[in-house]
Amino acid sequence: MESRFAIVVSLLIAVLAGYVLFRRRSGKKLPPGPSFLTSNFLLLTNPLLEFEPVLKNLKAKYGPFFTLSTFSGPAIIIADHSLAHKVLIQQGAVFSDRPKSFPMRNISSASYGPTWRLFRRNLASEFMHPSRVESYSWARKWVLHVYFCRIQKEHVVSGVKVVDHFRYAMFCLLVLMCFGEKFEESRINEIAKVQRDMLVKVSSGRFAMLHMFPRLGKILFKNRSKEFEKLCSDKEQVLIPLIKSRIEAANSEPLNVAYVDTLVNLQLPEEESGNGDGGKLSHKDMVSMCSEFFNSGTDTTSTALEWIMANLVKYPHIQRKLYDEITRVVGPPPRPSEVELESVINEDDLKKMPYLKAVVLEGLRRHPPVHFVLPHRVRVMKEVEVEGYTIPQGATINFMTGEMGLDPEVWDEPMEFKPERFLVNDGVVDITGSKGIKMMPIGAGRRMCPGYDLAMFHLEYFVANSVWYFDWTVPDGGGVDLSEEVELTVVMKNPLRTRVSSRAEKRTT
Ligand code: HEM
Numbered sequence: 441m442e443s444r445f446a447i448v449v450s451l452l453i454a455v456l457a458g459y460v461l462f463r464r465r466s467g468k469k470l471p472p473g474p475s476f477l478t479s480n481f482l483l484l485t486n487p488l489l490e491f492e493p494v495l496k497n498l499k500a501k502y503g504p505f506f507t508l509s510t511f512s513g514p515a516i517i518i519a520d521h522s523l524a525h526k527v528l529i530q531q532g533a534v535f536s537d538r539p540k541s542f543p544m545r546n547i548s549s550a551s552y553g554p555t556w557r558l559f560r561r562n563l564a565s566e567f568m569h570p571s572r573v574e575s576y577s578w579a580r581k582w583v584l585h586v587y588f589c590r591i592q593k594e595h596v597v598s599g600v601k602v603v604d605h606f607r608y609a610m611f612c613l614l615v616l617m618c619f620g621e622k623f624e625e626s627r628i629n630e631i632a633k634v635q636r637d638m639l640v641k642v643s644s645g646r647f648a649m650l651h652m653f654p655r656l657g658k659i660l661f662k663n664r665s666k667e668f669e670k671l672c673s674d675k676e677q678v679l680i681p682l683i684k685s686r687i688e689a690a691n692s693e694p695l696n697v698a699y700v701d702t703l704v705n706l707q708l709p710e711e712e713s714g715n716g717d718g719g720k721l722s723h724k725d726m727v728s729m730c731s732e733f734f735n736s737g738t739d740t741t742s743t744a745l746e747w748i749m750a751n752l753v754k755y756p757h758i759q760r761k762l763y764d765e766i767t768r769v770v771g772p773p774p775r776p777s778e779v780e781l782e783s784v785i786n787e788d789d790l791k792k793m794p795y796l797k798a799v800v801l802e803g804l805r806r807h808p809p810v811h812f813v814l815p816h817r818v819r820v821m822k823e824v825e826v827e828g829y830t831i832p833q834g835a836t837i838n839f840m841t842g843e844m845g846l847d848p849e850v851w852d853e854p855m856e857f858k859p860e861r862f863l864v865n866d867g868v869v870d871i872t873g874s875k876g877i878k879m880m881p882i883g884a885g886r887r888m889c890p891g892y893d894l895a896m897f898h899l900e901y902f903v904a905n906s907v908w909y910f911d912w913t914v915p916d917g918g919g920v921d922l923s924e925e926v927e928l929t930v931v932m933k934n935p936l937r938t939r940v941s942s943r944a945e946k947r948t949t
Pocket residue numbers: 547548549560732733734736737738740741744808809810812813814815880881882883884886887888889890891892894895
C-alpha cells in the first residue's frame with residue numbers, strides 16, 4: 441500500500457517538477473537524453489540496483505554523454521574516459537560537490553568545502569599515513585591467521601566458498617583499525633549486522649524519498665521514517681559504547697592510534713561548530729564516520745579479492761607465474777600453521793612484486809567492485825559549459841566506470857584477464873587519472889577514493905599470502921563462472937568455490 445502511494449505521489453511530483461524545470465530550462469541545451477516523462481518512468485519502474493542495463497541502453501541510443509531529466513533535477517551521465525578527465529580533473533573544483541543527503545557528518549556525503557577537506561585529510565594523510573598503516577602489521581598477521589584457519593576448517597567436496605571468509609577478514613581488519621583492539625567473533629558479527637542491515641536498505645532506494653524531501657517524506661512515509669530511525673538507533677547502540685570505551689582507554693594508556701582517536705581530536709571549521717560540543721564531533725557524528733569507514737572499505741575490498749582469486753583459479757598459468765614471482769622474492773612457502781610466527785609476506789616484500797600489482801590492477805579493471813562513483817554535483821552558482829552543452833547549477837553527475845575499463849577503443853581484448861598490460865617499462869602505473877583516465881574503479885580527481893592505497897595494500901597482501909601458502913584449484917566437477925550480479929557491490933553471481941591445499945605439505949608428501 442505504502443509503495444503504491446509512493447509511486448502516485450512521486451508521479452505527481454515528477455509532473456509538477458517537470459513543468460517547473462521545463463520552464464526554467466527553456467533555451468538551455470542539455471546533453472541529449474529521454475524525455476522528462478520517460479526518464480521518470482524508467483526511474484520508477486526499475487530498481488535502483490538494477491539500473492545499469494537501462495543506462496547501457498541509453499548510452500547506445502544517445503552516446504556517452506546524456507541526461508536523465510529526473511524530478512529532482514537533471515542527472516548527467518558520462519561514459520567516456522576523456523570527457524571524464526575534462527570534468528573530474530581539468531574542472532575538478534566545479535564537479536566535486538555532492539547532492540544533499542541524510543543529515544549526517546562523514547566524508548562521502550560532505551559538501552565540497554572545509555569540513556570535507558578536514559575529514560578527508562584526517563583519513564587519507566593522518567590515519568592512513570604509511571607509518572600508521574605499518575604499525576598495524578601485527579593486526580594483519582592476526583587476521584591472516586584467522587582467515588587461514590577458517591578456509592582450512594571448511595573442508596567441503598564442492599570447494600570452499602571463500603567470499604564469506606574474505607568479507608569477515610576485511611571486516612575484522614577494519615574494525616581493529618577503527619577501535620585499535622581485537623574483538624571476539626560475536627562482537628564483530630554484531631557490528632557487521634547493524635552495518636549491513638542499514639546498507640542493504642539504503643542502497644535499495646527504500647529511503648530515497650526521505651532524503652530527497654526530508655520534511656514531507658517524514659509525513660508521507662511514516663513507516664519508512666520509523667524504520668530508518670530504528671536502523672540508526674540499532675547502529676548507535678552497538679557502536680557508541682565501543683567509541684566511548686576506546687576514548688577512555690586511549691586517555692589512560694598509549695596504544696596503537698585507532699581511527700576513533702583521530703576523530704576525537706578533530707576541530708570542526710567555525711561555520712559548522714555550532715553543535716554544542718565546542719566544534720568537536722559528537723558520538724553520533726563518530727558513529728557516522730566509523731560506519732563510513734567500514735562500509736567503504738570492506739565489501740569493496742573483499743569483492744575485489746574474490747574476483748582476483750577467481751581469475752587465478754580459472755587461469756592456473758597466471759597463478760603459477762604469480763607464485764614464481766613470490767617465491768623468487770621470499771623463498772619456498774611455510775606451512776599454514778606457521779603464519780602466527782614471522783612467516784608472512786610483508787610490506788617490503790610486496791614492493792618487489794610487480795606482477796602481483798599487475799594482477800590486482802587487472803582485477804580492478806576487469807571486475808570493478810562498483811560500476812559508478814557516488815553522485816557528484818555541480819558546485820558553482822551558475823551553469824557550466826561542457827562540449828557545447830549546458831550543465832545547470834545543482835545538476836548531479838555520475839560516471840559509468842564499469843564500462844570505461846572495458847572500452848575496446850582503449851583496451852586491447854578488454855574481456856580477457858591479462859595482467860601483463862599493466863607491466864609498463866618503469867613499473868609504475870597511474871590509475872588515479874591525473875595524467876589521463878583509462879579506467880576509474882576508484883573514481884578520479886578530488887573525490888577519488890581516499891582509501892585507495894590501503895585497499896591496494898590489503899589486496900596485494902591477501903592475494904600474495906594466499907597464493908604463497910595455498911594452491912587454489914577448481915574442485916572436481918566444479919568451474920569458475922565469471923557472471924556478475926549487483927548486490928551492495930558487483931559480486932560473482934555464482935560465488936567462487938575452490939579447493940585450497942597447502943603448498944608446503946604438498947612438497948613434503
Ligand atoms: C577495492 C576497494 C575500494 C574501491 C573499489 C573503492 C571505490 C571507491 C569509489 C568508486 C568511490 C567514489 C569516488 C567518487 O565519488 O568520485 C570511493 C569513495 C570513497 N572511498 Fe573507496 N573504495 C575502496 C576502498 C576503500 C577503503 C579501504 C576506504 C577506507 C577505509 C575507502 C573510503 C572511501 C571514502 C571515505 C570515500 C568518499 C570520498 C569522498 O567523498 O571524498 N574506500 N571509493
